[in-house]
Amino acid sequence: MEGAARVIARRGVRGLRMEELAAEAGVSTALIYYHFKDRAGTLRHTLEFISDRADRYTAGEEEGAEGDARQDLEQTLLLEFQDAPEVRENSTAWGELRASAIFEPGLRADLARATLAWIHDVADLLGRIEPTIPAPELTASAERLTGLLEGLSTRWLSGALPLAHARELVSEAVALEIDRLTR
Amino acid sequence: MEGAARVIARRGVRGLRMEELAAEAGVSTALIYYHFKDRAGTLRHTLEFISDRADRYTAGEEEGAEGDARQDLEQTLLLEFQDAPEVRENSTAWGELRASAIFEPGLRADLARATLAWIHDVADLLGRIEPTIPAPELTASAERLTGLLEGLSTRWLSGALPLAHARELVSEAVALEIDRLTR
DNA sequence: GTCTATATCAGGATAGAC
């Protein structure tokens, strides 16, 4: 699964070849098929693996010091923009999943669920900053912030946007949204 | 080229098969190769075609009534979110191009140029609303707005975000950015 | 310019031994 994540980060979901994956993992292709049935099964397991790994990252943050809700939010959003290989692999794989879902309805359900959960988490963090704000407002802000994140993520991964600048843009967007909600 | 745009919208850049493209255009595959040399050449021509077509849409708007600069901006940004087949085809193809660029460095130059031009256009429109604002501020706002657009576009095309809601989110984002710049 | 074959090849998948 770790090898698969690396290959996906390098070639994309649609560029993944079973042979390269096998080489990356240091086994034969036949063994991959033995464990995961076929290409689609391999992909499913890999995406699940990546999803779990991403949850692990965020988990630590949310329980963190109750100190500053706003910093928690910013921290969480900025997790996506780091130069660690695992983060890059996760972001790449998720980006691929999103892009693939446009043409493969079978992926849409999984994707929609994950996206909704993500939006809900962000809305929740926003709500902790100022508990009086009605839920629909929080959701709309969360949708804009996560939407922006996804857009900038693609730019970053394709080399069109330096990491530091991406982080600045996100921070400022957070400031704008909070400003709007608390005014 | 029109057939190619339809096929790309249906299958994605990476899912495009020369045979399906030929069938869509009502000719043989050999004829495609005769005109466009190979798959890559066909893709290049198609993307150029799509790009030109997109320019045509926006062109009309920018020269429009000098009435309300802000409305011009909002109009321009919302052009991406319409249910017309051509718009959907263009959005899909551009989204595919962006996603592909992560794995194909050869595409990055074209993409970066187009993205920069797009950001510049938006920054320009923002500048017309309030000419005293320094350029870097305008650019940052434009980067956030276009970034958001790209993120929401993917969600819309994958069926995760209704068109009307996408438009609301964009409108509100425009309001936030203008509010920020003119405060 | 356009077609009907067809060559070619990459890559997914399996058989069968160990």
Next chain:
DNA sequence: GTCTATCCTGATATAGAC
């Protein structure tokens, strides 16, 4: 569980006639 060897399909690309 794991390998080597191989089959087979699907897709790009070309040859050669009209």
